[in-house]
Amino acid sequence: MINTEQLAELISNSQTAFLNGRMQEAFSLAKEAISLDPDCADAYQCAANVCMSLSRYDDAIEYYQQAVKCEPDNGNRYFNLGYAQASVNKITETMQSFAKADELGLSEDAAGQMYHILGIVNQQLGRLDDALINLKKSEMLVPGDIDILKRKAAIYGIQDDLPNCLSVANQMKLLAPSDYSGYQVAYIMLKQANRLEDAFKELVYARKNLMNFPFALCSDMVNFELTAYDKDNNPDRLQRALTYIKHYMKKEKPSVEEVTECYLIAADLYLHTEEAENVIMCLKAAEKPAFSYNNGVFFYEYDPVQADSIAILNEMNANLYRYEQLSVEQLEEMKNSGTYLSPAKNNSGNDEYKLDESDEYTISPEDTDRINRMYIGAYTLADDYRKVMYYALEMQKSQQEYFAQLGMYTEANAMKSLNLDGWREKYDEVQKKLRNAALKDPSNFNALMLRVKCLIDTERYDEAEEKCSYLRQELQEPLLEEIKKAKNGGA
Secondary structure, three states, X not given: XXXXXXXXXXXXXXXXXXXXXXXXXXXXXXXXXXXXXXXXHHHHHHHHHHHHHOOOHHHHHHHHHHHHHHOOOOHHHHHHHHHHHHHOOOHHHHHHHHHHHHHHOOOHXXXXXXXXXXXXXXXXXXXXXXXXXXXXXXXXXXXXXXXXXXXXXXXXXXXXXXXXXXXXHHHHHHHOOOOOHHHHXXXXXXXXXXXXXXXXXXXXXXXXXXXXXXXXXXXXXXXXXXXXXXXXXXXXXXHHHHHHHHHHHHHOOOOHHHHHHHHHHHHHHHHHOOOHHHHHHHHHHXXXXXXXXHOOOOOOOOOOOOOOHHHHHHHHHHHHOHHHHOOHHHHHHHHHHOOOOOOOOOOOXXXXXXXXXXXXXXXXXXXXXXXXXXXXXXXXXXXXXXXHHHHHHHHOOOOOHHHHHHHHHHHHHHHHHOOOOOHHHHHXXXXXXXXXXXXXXXXXXXXXXXXXXXXXXXXXXXXXXXXXXOOOHHHHHHHHHHHHHHHOOOO
């Protein structure tokens, strides 16, 4: 005879422990309830909920399946099973479970979540109209869900449906006025429609209306200046972009990831302005983000009233760039020991906020590629081809085929610039590797473009022009211009 009161108490206590984050206790109580009554759907539900929260999806599916067996006429049980199946991308099983849930009927909250998930699945499958239908169904049951609005906006953006996308963006602003996402949706769509003035207004509205200055807004403000710079070549835009980043770092409380991104964005901006020393400063800072941020590298504004600003900056330069005179071997040794940056005398303007330097920050492979690429750009500007070659070799370690190939080409180009023995043979070696890559994947246009650059560097212009003909026109034009310039002696 099952003690129903004891069973109800176990399930209630399991649910309470789960809501308070005591997962092991909740799971133990659920297992005890299952032992007491192996036909209790709620007991399996409690165990499954814990497994879902711990990302043990296969275990969760098993427990939800047991709950379904206990109550095969309960649509909510099928919904929970489908939700778990969707979490591990079991699309066919998800559809079957949701279809059964819809057939049996389920609560409004569960139905709203189900249609939301179906909208996500439809979007992943590229069935955008079906995704919108399901998201609208979900919206009717769960009104005011910002995640649904974001997903609808993304779909309208893919469909290039500006009016509907802006309508959703306005709903997002009304629903969540402290959230930048509504303004961001409008900015992206207006920029995509080449309505730059209107796009900029969205950034201005966001800056005025938001209580804080989120990193996403800072990034979009920088993005706008770069987009406009591509059209008018006004160098003031690059300086404004740098000002935005400095302001964000000095006044806000960025995470170590955001600090790293700020330094990398700044390095890229300095590449545009061809300030090699500043590029290198920002890249070195990105490699030690917490230390650099805490010491105000790049963004700290020295007060000329307190001291001679020129003397201070000269001292900083002497400290920060002393490694420039060292050999590649010494540079690598200092890089490994972490002594290549010296603290500035003054620290950052945000005195109350510091990053934890004891936590070792690992730069992502993607950011490593960006760093190596910009080091190459900076040292090329500085005509230091020995260091170009060093970072070209580093880039060849990339997990991305394009960057590895770019590293090979850059090594050959650096050897030519240094007039090292065997530079022509190096170009031949790179050409063969690029040719093999193109044969393996005929759609690898990057390999073909690098082959053209190899041919230009080795003065095989006719062959370079012939290879260019295999590229799309927008890819051909800059290379043909490069060939023409090379034929005329660089003029």
